Amino acid sequence: MRVVVDLNRCQGYAQCAFLAPDVFAMHGEEALLYDARPDDTRRADVLRAVAACPVRAITVEGAGGRWTADRVGASDGA
Amino acid sequence: MALDGSLERLRREGHIVVVGASLAGLRAAETLREEGFTGTLTMIGDEPYEPYDRPPLSKQVLLGLVPVGQTALPRRRTLDARWRLGAAATALDMAAKRVTLADGTSVEYDRLLITTGVRSRPWPNELEAGLDGVFVLRTTDDAARLVGRLRAGPRRVLVIGAGFTGSEIASVCRERELPVTVAERGPAPLVGALGGVIGEVAAELQHQYGVDLRCGVMVTGLEGDGAGRLRRAHFSDGAALDAEVAVVALGATRNTEWLAGSGLAAGPRGIACDAGCRAFDVRGIVSDDVFVAGDVARSPHPLFGYQFLSLEHWGNAVAQAEVAAHNMISPGERRRPHLWTPYFWSAQFGVNIKSVGVPNMADQILVGQGSLSEHRFTAAYGYQGRVIAAVAFDQAKWLEFYQRQIEQAAPFPLPFTTVDRRTEGMRPVPAGFPDPSVPTHGPEVTVSGHSPTDQRVTFTPA
Numbered sequence: 258m259r260v261v262v263d264l265n266r267c268q269g270y271a272q273c274a275f276l277a278p279d280v281f282a283m284h285g286e287e288a289l290l291y292d293a294r295p296d297d298t299r300r301a302d303v304l305r306a307v308a309a310c311p312v313r314a315i316t317v318e319g320a321g322g323r324w325t326a327d328r329v330g331a332s333d334g335a
Numbered sequence: 336m337a338l339d340g341s342l343e344r345l346r347r348e349g350h351i352v353v354v355g356a357s358l359a360g361l362r363a364a365e366t367l368r369e370e371g372f373t374g375t376l377t378m379i380g381d382e383p384y385e386p387y388d389r390p391p392l393s394k395q396v397l398l399g400l401v402p403v404g405q406t407a408l409p410r411r412r413t414l415d416a417r418w419r420l421g422a423a424a425t426a427l428d429m430a431a432k433r434v435t436l437a438d439g440t441s442v443e444y445d446r447l448l449i450t451t452g453v454r455s456r457p458w459p460n461e462l463e464a465g466l467d468g469v470f471v472l473r474t475t476d477d478a479a480r481l482v483g484r485l486r487a488g489p490r491r492v493l494v495i496g497a498g499f500t501g502s503e504i505a506s507v508c509r510e511r512e513l514p515v516t517v518a519e520r521g522p523a524p525l526v527g528a529l530g531g532v533i534g535e536v537a538a539e540l541q542h543q544y545g546v547d548l549r550c551g552v553m554v555t556g557l558e559g560d561g562a563g564r565l566r567r568a569h570f571s572d573g574a575a576l577d578a579e580v581a582v583v584a585l586g587a588t589r590n591t592e593w594l595a596g597s598g599l600a601a602g603p604r605g606i607a608c609d610a611g612c613r614a615f616d617v618r619g620i621v622s623d624d625v626f627v628a629g630d631v632a633r634s635p636h637p638l639f640g641y642q643f644l645s646l647e648h649w650g651n652a653v654a655q656a657e658v659a660a661h662n663m664i665s666p667g668e669r670r671r672p673h674l675w676t677p678y679f680w681s682a683q684f685g686v687n688i689k690s691v692g693v694p695n696m697a698d699q700i701l702v703g704q705g706s707l708s709e710h711r712f713t714a715a716y717g718y719q720g721r722v723i724a725a726v727a728f729d730q731a732k733w734l735e736f737y738q739r740q741i742e743q744a745a746p747f748p749l750p751f752t753t754v755d756r757r758t759e760g761m762r763p764v765p766a767g768f769p770d771p772s773v774p775t776h777g778p779e780v781t782v783s784g785h786s787p788t789d790q791r792v793t794f795t796p797a
């Protein structure tokens with residue numbers, strides 16, 4: 258799955274690192290480093306992190322059916 | 336409100352073309368669909384990859400924590416777009432409303448959005464730039480090449496230019512326990528973006544982490560061995576340094592060459608547009624069907640004296656793309672201005688650096704919270720008696736407060752005392768920006784254009 262964190266918004270609360278430690282990790286006191294493409298087996302953890310982030314900084318694809326994956330290539334809707 | 340017929344038709348069955356399929360292009364495309372555009376959407380991008388995120392390239396990707404090529408951006412929704420990836424746009428005919436591609440084909444549009452961003456400024460000497468071991472870092476391909484070389488364990492890495500990207504690369508090298516030298520023409524790292532006072536702190540961080548930092552020098556030449564591999568660098572102070580890898584981090588140039596002769600106001604400083612993201616033509620008249628967003632755009636901002644800002648900031652690309660997309664399919668009275676307050680982050684040497692506003696417009700700085708010597712502080716920047724920016728080292732929580740001060744054009748220094756204010760925060764000092772007429776590696780924010788600078792504004796974002 259794909260993940261991006263809006264690090265302007267992120268306040269380093271580390272909720273995500275607590276809930277999905279193999280995807281999100283604090284680097285130093287408050288800088289966040291994350292895996293932008295965690296394995297699908299991590300989906301449940303990642304979705305928990307998305308929900309728990311107090312500033313809603315985490316975007317994932319396909320979360321809760323609202324954002325759906327889109328294929329790339331000439332066939333995509335063309 | 337009823338839309339006029341032609342706009343209604345555009346929204347329903349028009350053709351919108353986006354040139355530059357990266358962060359701004361993708362977010363704009365999503366917004367178009369989100370807001371009900373059902374016509375044809377074509378995404379043209381010269382990189383062969385679907386839109387991916389760049390900030391991780393100089394951080395988790397270079398560190399080896401995330402594999403190269405694994406930073407594709409999540410989609411917020413289905414796009415139903417035609418993708419023309421690996422195809423550069425080479426010309427724009429505004430009269431015919433047509434974009435020509437490198438493969439000789441062309442695409443006609445009803446509305447065009449240009450999000451072609453910037454590229455790394457290459458090492459100026461072409462022969463030297465071609466040496467094996469000389470790199471830049473802007474794209475995922477660049478990252479792949481560089482990370483492969485770092486993994487091989489070079490005896491020394493030279494980073495040329497200590498802006499944000501250069502400093503982040505140096506930080507990664509130290510984490511990988513590679514010997515690294517940083518050469519910076521200015522007096523300190525980050526000086527162009529954050530000024531000399533904060534640059535001092537950045538220099539301390541580099542020393543603390545064992546970077547061989549050399550400021551006030553220029554790299555004058557890169558020397559190869561018989562096989563065309565980089566072996567040595569020469570400095571303006573006469574020194575020579577053996578290095579197997581050199582990363583050129585001398586800022587970026589705007590991808591506007593393809594617009595030469597198009598009649599758009601496009602040049603090395605970007606494409607000028609109004610606050611509604613409509614591109615200016617060379618006559619200074621805004622176009623109604625060509626829009627601009629992201630790193631390639633320069634647009635006026637009322638908070639900063641209506642000067643034109645070019646921002647190489649992730650958050651700006653997203654915000655401006657959303658405004659541009661909205662305006663492309665909205666009637667005049669429903670259009671919105673792009674009045675985003677500049678925001679930026681960087682992670683280096685384990686420190687979370689964040690800035691808000693436009694620091695490099697400032698004349699003074701005051702440490703409002705914390706202490707420079709602890710490398711944990713928030714400092715406000717002042718320009719002609721008002722708060723214009725703030726920067727935080729591992730104190731991101733304060734920035735929202737300063738953002739509000741900036742948006743309200745609050746006086747500088749702030750008249751009240753704040754929590755955790757130390758003696759060093761009692762008096763503002765000169766911010767120490769280098770003379771803007773002397774070129775640096777690029778502050779990542781460029782302010783240009785004339786303005787009524789004394790004008791005071793009260794800024795209340797919608």
Ligand SMILES: Cc1cc2nc3c(=O)[nH]c(=O)nc-3n(C[C@H](O)[C@H](O)[C@H](O)COP(=O)(O)OP(=O)(O)OC[C@H]3O[C@@H](n4cnc5c(N)ncnc54)[C@H](O)[C@@H]3O)c2cc1C
Pocket residue numbers: 354355356357358359360379380381382388389390391392393422423424425450451452453454472473474500590593628629630631646647648649650652678679680681682
């Ligand atoms: C290594 C690195 C680290 C960064 N770190 C941070 C950070 O920590 N914080 C932060 O705020 N920002 C950071 N940034 C900046 C951020 O990534 C950019 O602001 C953002 O990518 C801008 O998006 P954009 O879509 O406007 O432009 P770009 O991402 O530059 O995309 C432009 C796209 O258009 C393509 N293109 C160019 N010319 C043509 C043409 N003629 N035809 C077709 N396609 C074309 C380009 O190849 C590219 O794919 C970083 C950037 C880099 C490179």
Ligand code: SF4
Pocket residue numbers: 262266267268269270271272273274281289309310311312313314315
């Ligand atoms: S939970 Fe949200 S704010 Fe906290 S570190 Fe994670 S992304 Fe940042």
